[in-house]
Amino acid sequence: MADRFASRLARETQRWVRDGIISAAQAELLLARYPVSTGWLGRPIVLFALIGGAMIAAAIALVVAHNWYEIHRWAKLGGLLLIIALAYAGGLALRERERPAMAEGVLLLGGALVMVAIALIGQIYQLSGRPADAVLLWWVVFVPAAYVLPSAGLGMLSVAAFVTWYFLSVSDRTTLLGAALQGPLFALAIGTATFGMTLFAAGILHGRGRYRPIGRLFELAGLLLLFGGLLPLGFDWRSGYGSHTLPPSSTPVLAALLTAALVAVAMSWLTLPGDTWAARVGFIATWLIVVLYLAGSVAVLTLVPLHPMLAEVVRSLAFANWLVLFGAPLVLILVGARWGSATWINVGVLALGVHAISRFIDLFGTMLQTSALFFIAGAFLLARRAPRGDLRCGATSSSPRSFSSSSSSSAGWRAWSAPSPARR
């Protein structure tokens, strides 16, 4: 596997630092020079291994769910804990034997079985608590392993668990999130977009070193939730949100989510790839504008009952949404090309496409308006003077600009011919 060298280097540098051969800073420099390819997670052999681990976990979960009433509770729990320990030990052993794909699958199995153990405790003690709490407990218990090892398989599981926790919480009115976000659709949409924004920024915060594969998963999940949340907010332009207002319980929770997103976006500045000041500021400013738009929506929807004149502002929020849904993916594509992130480019293109189709459906019946919107957008894209025409495939990535090592099949597009260090 092409990624073996980088994976082994990551392990070896840990030992070298421990043995005093090199300093931690030198280890970081080495890892940055040969970053772990993020593309390897998408390879069939790795995907099969991860799916295999998940299926074995599901098989064991069903054995547990059968409920072996006659077996003593300590025997059941002890047996399961033993299997978890064996899974982690097996995963590490497979890594040592240079079988990273299978290792990730087995580590994922170990992480998934932690959830089964929590379910078993619930079954033994007849606990019928909230599913969201069980998933959060699971996440808290196994997520350190994803970073200590580090494991992309466990990282994938941690992203899935965190997103699952969010939606379970939202769907349960007895949770803080559920009580705040259930009700008007736009409360859920704003909350989901904000949560996605936080995940995306958290993904960037993972940096370019050994945690990059996990960070990329956070980015992917975050972007999908962000654009998925933003999309419904653009549909209410005819009626405005005038007849709706945010329930009093929603505003503080949304404010807390927005604060978390703001902090995450601001902090992500620290881990952006080395590039011109303008490019970095422009990137962060884009996401701050998205957060500002969401915060503005919350503020206006909260204050509408107090100031009827704000109803007109409410309508304009939908139009602002169109701009945000056009601008943010565009920046994502351009910066993704510049910094070598295929994920950003793909999600950006997907978001633009879905936005265009949505607006066409939304404006159906006023074809001239749709035509004008598409014409302006198309002209803007053409006038962007596609980065000196040198968007190119499959560049290598020793450049400090790049987020990740990118083979043509993994990172894909990379643009604006990152100048050599000498040129810069």
Added chain:
Amino acid sequence: MASLERALASASLIRLDVAPVDPRDLLRGDYVRLRYGISSVPADLFTPPFSGEHWGETVYVVLAARDRAWTAVAASLTRGRVALGPGQRVIIGKIASGSAPTVTVTYGIERLYVPEGKGTLPRGVIQADVALTADGRPFLKRVFVDGRPYP
């Protein structure tokens, strides 16, 4: 686990009336959904009187032993307003719904996880042993149908 074992070891046992239903949980398996006699608390048992929207709030229900099971004799949304008489116990629940004349309360013991295929209770008088900690946390211990343990 240790705290659960400690809580169970120090808990006392009470018996409640139960009515069954029978779905399945993806991870914990088949279960019987239980509705207790104390799941419906008359609003007039509340001190101060129950009014307004209290959905999801914690409720303290005072139980007293009657002929064959424990029943609710008082309730409050404030711990300090609960006065226990001789032989009475308090159980903690959450307001699920309701207003006058009846408030629906859940206690976190509404599921009995059973072996696969045993999710349907036989007909009969259903009761449950519930371990109650000193602070009012309930644990479902065992269910009885016509006095015989199930499953």
